[in-house]
Amino acid sequence: MKKLVIIFLLWVLIINVFALFALNRFNLKADTAYNWISPESFHQEQSWNLVSLHARWDSSWYLDIAQNGYSMKENQWGLYNIVFFPLFPFLIKLAAFLTAGNFVLAGWFLNIVFLFLALFYLFKLVKEFHPEINPYLPVLFLLIFPTAFFLNAIYTESLFLFLSLAAFYHALKKKFLYAGIFGFLASLTRVTGVLLFIPVIWEYLKENGFKIKSFLSLKILPIFLIPLGTLGFFSYHYLRFGNFFLFFEVEKNWGRAFTLQKGHFDFFSNPSVVNFCFDALFIIFILAVIILVFKKLRVSYGLYMVATVAIALSSGTFMSIGRYILTLFPIYILLASIKNQTVKQTWIFISILFLAMYTILFANNYWAG
Incomplete structure (x- = not known):
């Protein structure tokens, strides 16, 4: 455990010093x-403020919810904050009491804590259920993944990774009540959290048998906590704004719908071409990983990855795919094997180079996912 703490602290120190230097x-x-990025709105000034460089792009939405709550007041792009799930901004609001009302510092501090908890659960999961693999290796592969800087930015990646790993770990331990609780919290964190229902119920049926009796047993009930988080958030939309499906309607304004989003394929500049190529490489990579995960690791891992990637690609765009797959922890177990x-x-050489590039992009308010 001491070694895990050292690895974690070194990563936090190195990646943040690098990001600060990259900014300046x-x-x-x-x-x-992308053609919707306006130079006036997204120009980044140099600064030695280490805390503020963790708040870029979607970070402002989580901070807005933490400070002002949900509303249907649109911004200059015709977007609303109600598509962002509530757990992370709620925790930022609570943590802000400890940071004298500094919401950015609260969000950064929280994600550092959640990142360590995620590393802890990844270490435990590998050590107990993949004893043939050095448990430190998946941790290292996670921390050098190209988009790993998001783990310490004001995004939901660290929180969601921690909760999904905890849900998986307890499901594999046959503690389905704990798996259901962590899955419930994950489904309050982002829309793909509800997909944890698939691998958790798979592990339950694997343990109790794929038969009707297993579905009728009271032992299955805790697993149904998982979708309650998402249903609860949508119910809030209905009670507050009068529309249970408001999330899906507003998502269209964000360029995510079950139709092809042509704007993503608008190659109007060299950066747009390179950005698309990187997204395409991430997709090729994750599809290859999914196939190998089914062959070499657990079926529940593969089912979860297929469902998550399918949801991401069904939105009609490749946008942010590198960040979305960051939380698919079986990637790192497979790489370590x-x-x-x-x-x-x-892979280590390539991954570190891309991590450096994406960190430079994010620090300078360039699109990084």
């Missing part, structure tokens, strides 16, 4: 990865 080393114009040292070292 470059004099960059505003990004042009690679026997060929040349392949493993090649």
Whole structure:
């Protein structure tokens, strides 16, 4: 455990010093990865404020909810904050009491804590259920993943990774009440949290048998806590705004709907072409990983990954796919299981290079996912 703490602290120190230097080393114009990015709104000034560089892009929405709550008051882009799930901003609001009302510091502090909890559960899960793998390796592969800076930015990645790992861990331990509770919290964190129902009920049926009797047993009830988080959030939309399906309607304004989003394929600049190529590489990578996870790891891992990626791709865009797959922890278990040292070292080299690039992008308010 001491080694895990050291790895965690070193990562937090190194990645944040690097990000701070990256912000102040470059004099960059505003990004042009997408045609909706306006130079006036997204130009980033240099600053030595370490805390503030963790609040970019969607961070402002979580901070807005924490400070002002949900509303149907649109901003200059015609967007609303009601598509962001409530648990993370609620926790920021609570933590702000400990940071003298500094909501950005509260969000950053929370994610550092959640990241350590996620690493702890990943370590325990690998050590107990994959004893043939050095449990430190998946931790390292997670921390050098190209989009890993989001784990310490004011986004939901660390919280969601912690909760989903905890749900999986307790499901594998056959403690389905705990799995249901953590799954419930995950489904209050982001829309894909409800998908944890699939692997958890798979593990339950694997333990109790794929038969009608298993479905009628009271032991299955805690698993149905998982979708209650999502249903509760949608019910809030109905009670507050009069529309149970408001989330899906507003998502269209965010460029996410069950139709092809042509704007994502608008190659109007060199950055837009490169950004699309990176997204395409992430998709090829995750599809290959899913196949190997089904072959070499657990079926429940594969089912969860298929469902998550399917939801992401069904939105009609590849946007943010690199960040979305960051929380799919079986990736790191699979990478750690690679026997060929040349392949493993090649991945480490490539991943660190991309992590550096995405960290520079995020710090300078460029699109990074």
